Amino acid sequence: MPALFEFDAYSPREIAERVETVGVAKARLPLLSMLVLGVLAGAFIGLGALYFVVVRSDPTLGFASRQVLGGIAFALGLILVVVAGAELFTGNNLLVMAWADRKISTAELLRSWFIVCAGNFIGAVGLALLVFLSRHAELNNGAIGQEYLKIAAAKIAMPFWTAFFRGVLCNALVCLAVWMALAGRSVVDKVVAIVVPISAFVAAGFEHSVANMYLIPMAMLLQQVADAGGPAITWTGFFSRLLPVLLGNIVGGSVLVGLVYRLVYRRFPDH
Template sequence: MENIYNTPAETIDGNIKAGVTKANLNIWKMIIMGLMAGAFIAIGGQASNVAVHNIQNVGLARLLAGTVFPVGLMMIVLVGGELFTGNCLLIMDIMDKKVTVLQMLRNLVVVYFSNMAGALIATALTFYSNQFDYSSGLLGAYTIKVAVGKCSLDFFPAFCSGILCNILVCMAILMAGTAKDIIGKLFAIFFPIMAFVTSGFEHCVANMFYIPAGMFAATNPNYVQVAEEAYGMTADQIHSALSASGYLSNLIPVTLGNIVGGMLCVGIVYYEINKSKFMNPSKDKK
């Protein structure tokens, strides 16, 4: 009787085969799919900000954000997209000698900057659609607050948070691969992503939305004034944090942490655990 789900070994094997396809995409398709993935994550981020911007209870706000944000990864997995954090699982293809290190690096670099561009486009569209005006500018102020908080993280906490985040993101992708139906895939994606958002872990592609969104919002004096009144920030503090150097001070450690979490803590670990089973399928049935 056929299983109603893929075993862990079958899932790893399927992910490796998908990785070969990813590594061999032509450059334009890779860029377009990277743009779409970055935009999808940004849309999920904006939707979660809208949902929680006027909720005072931090735990409740994060939980609600966690129930909304997963829509971005759901669209990527079901419809298609190239997401940097998920593509860290290409390390499995390196371990299995299915792709070269150069092929993996080509994919990760192109997808990273395509995600950034896609997120930035979605951020600009969000800003110019006047969504930040919600609640008399409180959404714009909340967007500033989130961005300032991210840019104020020290290197090591941001790095550690990035590790934890991409463990959950890559587990969501692998768990989705165990499902053979759409509902199963959606549930598999939902819970790990909800956990990372509720916990407040740092995701480099999400931050390609959250921080630029704060930068956009900070160009509006009304949003800055509301942020000062609602959160006790000063205009100087806001503009100092939301700078190119502030952006990079978050993005660099978070990206490095995401790489470690996705490649080392998930990709290499689960490849090593399951490699004998998908190389010899009969072992997986015992």
């Protein structure tokens, strides 16, 4: 009979093996499957960001409450990606483990990252358009729309290196969430593993490239119909701040999580 409090999760060494096996399969997905799953992930993360903005738009909450509760709400995005199944650029930075062990080529790694990132962009912007047309931002007497504009303006104004390092810290936590989700054997295990690190990065104000692919275009759409009176939110500003966040996400996920765990559990497998 199993013990009442048996630790029924994969060990870190087993997780490393699973990450490599899954990484090979992800890198070799057919083009159309990879792209469509990328579109889904972009939309899923956008839904998490939408949920986050709803919480953030409540003026009755204090700063810490808004950030933490908003972060818990945002975790919906990665839960959908992991449980429902989709391809997310930030989580797929863990493919470097399979690449470092020469199980996938550099071309396969870069192909996966490019296609998935493009799919994420399409899904996130497409969701922003649908949400805009639904007039969701008019809820709470327009406070939700104003929150989108405020968030996007702050992101556009962020200095390059601030955005980069916030991207590093964000994806270290995102990839740790994915790593721990792979330790779980049930949906409940995966959800619990995801919520805390994801809510932590959101509460801390770190930068997620795919979330920004939803939040900033949504603000651009709202700016066209609202007399915001603030700084212009443009595609130029969007891409100029997407680059440092993308680079930071790659470093945080690939180096601080993927390559570190590869060094510990694959290069020295008896550890």
